[in-house]
Amino acid sequence: MxxxxxxxxxxxxxxxxxxxxxxxxxxxxxxxxxxxxxxxxxxxxxxxxxxxxxxxxxxxxxxxxxxxxxxxxxxxxxxxxxxxxxxxxxxxxxxxxxxxxxxxxxxxxxxxxxxxxxxxxxxxxxxxxxxxxxxxxxxxxxxxxxxxxxxxxxxxxxxxxxxxxxxxxxxxxxANLWLGAISVAHYLRLAPDDRTLAVLPLSFDAGLNQLLSTWAAGGSVVPLDYLVAADVVRAVGRHDVTTLAGVPPLWIQLAEANWPAETAARLRRLSATGGRMPAPVVRHLRAIFPQADLYLMYGLTEAFRSTYLDPALVDRHPDSIGRGIPFAEILVVKQDGNIAADEEPGELVHVGPLVAQGYWRDAERTALRFRPAPAASRLGGIAVWSGDAVVRDADGLLRFVGRDDEMIKVSGNRISPTEIEEAALASGAVAEAVALGMPDERMGQAIRLIVRRAGGENAEARLLAYFKAELPNFQQPREVVWVDTLPYNPNGKLDRVRVREEHGA
Missing domain, CATH: 3.40.50.980 (Rossmann fold)
Structure with a gap:
C-alpha cells in the first residue's frame, strides 16, 4: 500500500x-x-x-x-x-x-x-x-x-x-493533465454534487485544473470573470457553490469581504495556491468558514501540482505546504545530491508521472530544470528541480523557505524580472533597470524597480505611461527608485547582488 x-x-x-x-x-x-x-x-x-x-x-x-x-x-x-x-x-x-x-x-x-x-x-x-x-x-x-x-x-x-x-x-x-485532474479530485474529495466557482485564469495550471478535476469527479463548473471580491461572494450565493480555489491576494480580499452567514455556509472546501498564505489570513478564513475544509497547496506548472496540506492539520501548521499529492514523489535534496535531514533546508524535487515534458523548443532551459531524479528516488526517471528551498519537519510536513532564483510572484503570477526590465528600457525613459521582488502581505510580493535615467524630459511620467499601456496590472511596479549609477561586477555586468543589498526589502 x-x-x-x-x-x-x-x-x-x-x-x-x-x-x-x-x-x-x-x-x-x-x-x-x-x-x-x-x-x-x-x-x-x-x-x-x-x-x-x-x-x-x-x-x-x-x-x-x-x-x-x-x-x-x-x-x-x-x-x-x-x-x-x-x-x-x-x-x-x-x-x-x-x-x-x-x-x-x-x-x-x-x-x-x-x-x-x-x-x-x-x-x-x-x-x-x-x-x-x-x-x-x-x-x-x-x-x-x-x-x-x-x-x-x-x-x-x-x-x-x-x-x-x-x-x-x-x-x-x-497523461500529465489527466492524472493531475484525478489526483486533485481525489485529495479534495470532489463529488458529483459539488459546484466549483472557477475564478482562476484558464491559462494558469491551477485554473485549468479547476475545470478538469471537477469534471473528472462528475461535478459542475461555474466560470467567473470577476472585478472585485464582492462579485465572488455574490456568485457563491447565486450558484450554490461548494468549492472555491484562489491565490493568496484573492483570499486576503475575500477574508475582508462581507459574507452573509447563509452564503458562507455553502462552501465545503477552500484551496489556496500560487504563493504563501499569511497565517493571520488562514485563521481569519477558518473563522469565517468553520464548516469548510481549507487546503493549503504548493504547485509547479512544470509538474501541474506538487503538495497539499490535509485540512485537519491547518490549524496546527498554518505555514506548511504539506506532503506530496497522489502520483507525486517529493524529495528535499541538498546541493551534494543527498536527501536533506529533518529541519535541514534543501531544494524541492518533484518526481513521478505529473512531471511535464519540458519547455517548448528550449532544450537549454529544459536541461536546467528537468534532470534525472536523485539516486534516493523510488520512482526514478526525469524530475523537476524546482529551485525552491524547503524544509521537512519530523512529521514529514514541508515548509517553504524561499526561491533560489530571482522570480517575482505577485498575486500568484510568476513574473520574470528580465521582462519588467526590458519593458522599462523599451519606454525610452531609462537607460538601465533592475526589478526586485519585495515582500507584500496582500500580494505575496510587489515589484520594486531600480532605474537609471535616460535622456529626455518627463522620464517618470513617460515610464509610468508606458507600463500602464503595455503591461497588465500584476506587472506594474509598486515602487520606482531613480538612481544616478548602478553597480557592475568584474565581468562588466550589472551586479544584482549589490543592487539587492542596497535597494532590496
Missing part, C-alpha cells in the same frame, strides 16, 4: 474526461445557461470538428478569451482534434500575446473582434489564421468522437515566466 491509498496512476487521453460524468448531471453553468455532461460531450466533439477543418494534427491553437463557454471547452476540443492548445492569459497585453503566438508557432488564433483589434501588424505571425469565437460557436460540424492514441502525446502549452527572458511554454501531455 502506498501513500496514494490504492489510487493507481492510470492515464487516458484528456478529451475522455467528458465521459466521466453521468449524462444527465450538470457539467457547466454559465451566462448561456446550463450544459449537462451529454451536452458537454456533444459540444466538445462539435468544436473539435470545427477546429480540425482549420488545422492539421499537432498544430498549436492559441486562444485569447475571457471565461466564455468556448474558452472552457478549448483544451478538450483541441486534444480531441489532435491539436495542441495554447491558452493565453486574457490580462496580457499586445506584445506579450504576440510573443506567445510566435514562440508557440501557432497556426490558429481564436479570439474576439475587440481583442483582435488591439493587435498591430506583425503581431500575428505569417501562417497563423485568426478565428473569431462567434465563427466557431456557429459551426454545424458533425461532432468528432473521443480520440485514440497515446496518453503521452503533447496536449497543452502553458506559458509561464522564467527567471530570465520572456515566458516559456511548459509542455503538458494528456
Amino acid at each position: 502506498t501513500e496514494w491509498d490504492g489510487l493507481e496512476p492510470h492515464a487516458e487521453r484528456l478529451d475522455r474526461l467528458t465521459l466521466r460524468g453521468a449524462p444527465q448531471d450538470i457539467a457547466l453553468i454559465d451566462k448561456a445557461g446550463t450544459l449537462d455532461f451529454a451536452g458537454l460531450e456533444v459540444a466538445v466533439g462539435g468544436l473539435a470538428a470545427a477546429l480540425a477543418r482549420q488545422a492539421e494534427r499537432g498544430d498549436r491553437v492559441a486562444s485569447w478569451l475571457p471565461k466564455t463557454r468556448l474558452a472552457c471547452l478549448m483544451a478538450l476540443a483541441c486534444t480531441r482534434a489532435g491539436l495542441v492548445h495554447v491558452p493565453v492569459n486574457p490580462l496580457l497585453r499586445r506584445a506579450q500575446v504576440a510573443h506567445i503566438l510566435t514562440d508557440s508557432g501557432a497556426r490558429l488564433f481564436v479570439t474576439q473582434p475587440a481583442r483582435a483589434a488591439l493587435l498591430e501588424e506583425g503581431d500575428v505571425p505569417i501562417g497563423c489564421a485568426v478565428l473569431h469565437e462567434a465563427d466557431l460557436e456557429s459551426s454545424s460540424d458533425t461532432p468528432l468522437p473521443p480520440s485514440e492514441g497515446s496518453a503521452d502525446e503533447l496536449a497543452v502549452l502553458l506559458y509561464t515566466s522564467g527567471s530570465t527572458g520572456k515566458p516559456k511554454g511548459v509542455m503538458l501531455s494528456h
Whole structure:
C-alpha cells in the first residue's frame, strides 16, 4: 500500500474526461445557461470538428478569451482534434500575446473582434489564421468522437515566466493533465454534487485544473470573470457553490469581504495556491468558514501540482505546504545530491508521472530544470528541480523557505524580472533597470524597480505611461527608485547582488 491509498496512476487521453460524468448531471453553468455532461460531450466533439477543418494534427491553437463557454471547452476540443492548445492569459497585453503566438508557432488564433483589434501588424505571425469565437460557436460540424492514441502525446502549452527572458511554454501531455485532474479530485474529495466557482485564469495550471478535476469527479463548473471580491461572494450565493480555489491576494480580499452567514455556509472546501498564505489570513478564513475544509497547496506548472496540506492539520501548521499529492514523489535534496535531514533546508524535487515534458523548443532551459531524479528516488526517471528551498519537519510536513532564483510572484503570477526590465528600457525613459521582488502581505510580493535615467524630459511620467499601456496590472511596479549609477561586477555586468543589498526589502 502506498501513500496514494490504492489510487493507481492510470492515464487516458484528456478529451475522455467528458465521459466521466453521468449524462444527465450538470457539467457547466454559465451566462448561456446550463450544459449537462451529454451536452458537454456533444459540444466538445462539435468544436473539435470545427477546429480540425482549420488545422492539421499537432498544430498549436492559441486562444485569447475571457471565461466564455468556448474558452472552457478549448483544451478538450483541441486534444480531441489532435491539436495542441495554447491558452493565453486574457490580462496580457499586445506584445506579450504576440510573443506567445510566435514562440508557440501557432497556426490558429481564436479570439474576439475587440481583442483582435488591439493587435498591430506583425503581431500575428505569417501562417497563423485568426478565428473569431462567434465563427466557431456557429459551426454545424458533425461532432468528432473521443480520440485514440497515446496518453503521452503533447496536449497543452502553458506559458509561464522564467527567471530570465520572456515566458516559456511548459509542455503538458494528456497523461500529465489527466492524472493531475484525478489526483486533485481525489485529495479534495470532489463529488458529483459539488459546484466549483472557477475564478482562476484558464491559462494558469491551477485554473485549468479547476475545470478538469471537477469534471473528472462528475461535478459542475461555474466560470467567473470577476472585478472585485464582492462579485465572488455574490456568485457563491447565486450558484450554490461548494468549492472555491484562489491565490493568496484573492483570499486576503475575500477574508475582508462581507459574507452573509447563509452564503458562507455553502462552501465545503477552500484551496489556496500560487504563493504563501499569511497565517493571520488562514485563521481569519477558518473563522469565517468553520464548516469548510481549507487546503493549503504548493504547485509547479512544470509538474501541474506538487503538495497539499490535509485540512485537519491547518490549524496546527498554518505555514506548511504539506506532503506530496497522489502520483507525486517529493524529495528535499541538498546541493551534494543527498536527501536533506529533518529541519535541514534543501531544494524541492518533484518526481513521478505529473512531471511535464519540458519547455517548448528550449532544450537549454529544459536541461536546467528537468534532470534525472536523485539516486534516493523510488520512482526514478526525469524530475523537476524546482529551485525552491524547503524544509521537512519530523512529521514529514514541508515548509517553504524561499526561491533560489530571482522570480517575482505577485498575486500568484510568476513574473520574470528580465521582462519588467526590458519593458522599462523599451519606454525610452531609462537607460538601465533592475526589478526586485519585495515582500507584500496582500500580494505575496510587489515589484520594486531600480532605474537609471535616460535622456529626455518627463522620464517618470513617460515610464509610468508606458507600463500602464503595455503591461497588465500584476506587472506594474509598486515602487520606482531613480538612481544616478548602478553597480557592475568584474565581468562588466550589472551586479544584482549589490543592487539587492542596497535597494532590496
